[in-house]
Amino acid sequence: MKSRLVFSVGIVLSISACDTINRPITSGEFDPLRPPGGGAELSRSVAPAFVAGQFVQSSMDNTAFFKKRPFGDAEADKMLTRGTSMKVISMNDSYVKVELDSGEVGFVPSVMLEDPAAMLSAPAVNPDEFQVYPPLDASGLPLPSVNSAEKPPEGAIPTVIDPEAPPAGPTPLPLNGEETEGN
Numbered sequence: 001m002k003s004r005l006v007f008s009v010g011i012v013l014s015i016s017a018c019d020t021i022n023r024p025i026t027s028g029e030f031d032p033l034r035p036p037g038g039g040a041e042l043s044r045s046v047a048p049a050f051v052a053g054q055f056v057q058s059s060m061d062n063t064a065f066f067k068k069r070p071f072g073d074a075e076a077d078k079m080l081t082r083g084t085s086m087k088v089i090s091m092n093d094s095y096v097k098v099e100l101d102s103g104e105v106g107f108v109p110s111v112m113l114e115d116p117a118a119m120l121s122a123p124a125v126n127p128d129e130f131q132v133y134p135p136l137d138a139s140g141l142p143l144p145s146v147n148s149a150e151k152p153p154e155g156a157i158p159t160v161i162d163p164e165a166p167p168a169g170p171t172p173l174p175l176n177g178e179e180t181e182g183n
Helices: 002-017
Strands: 055-058 063-065 078-080 085-092 095-100 105-109
Touching: 063 105, 085 105
Parallel strands: none
Antiparallel strands: 055 085, 063 078, 085 095, 095 105
16 A cells, blocks of 8 residues: 555656646747757858848748748748749848848748859750660660661660560460460
8 A cells, every 4th residue: 555655656746747748848949940950050051141132032932921030930921932032131040131022021031042043054854855875885885886787785775665566575474364376
């Protein structure tokens, strides 16, 4: 009986000591926009380097725009579309103070901005085109070209694969009781 009482008191004390387990964490400098690894400061290589007077644009749809510097779980005052142009006023931790083309001044998370001048232009891709690569030999050099009457070297990958061509190799086994031409 006495051991049960001591055991029960121990459990009650243990649980009461952990009453903060279900409360939100209000202390600390947790910022979901920082890289993982604790509260480490953003390195210059991770944080985008924007300077006052630079023109930037939003890098994604639904870019959050705050009229005042947000703290905690503040909701955005406005959502910007991808490519919205703005001018950098100043950098402040993980937020950039910007001025929109409409004249509104506010804060945008720096990870949601990009410098349009620094973007590489992607080559135009036509979905109806495809690239055929010539097969390479063991040294990494292209195999010599072969005219259509000659057989390609052994082990070479065909340069063009015809999906309508019959399969090479042995005839597949019949499925579900189908009969073959030879039966």
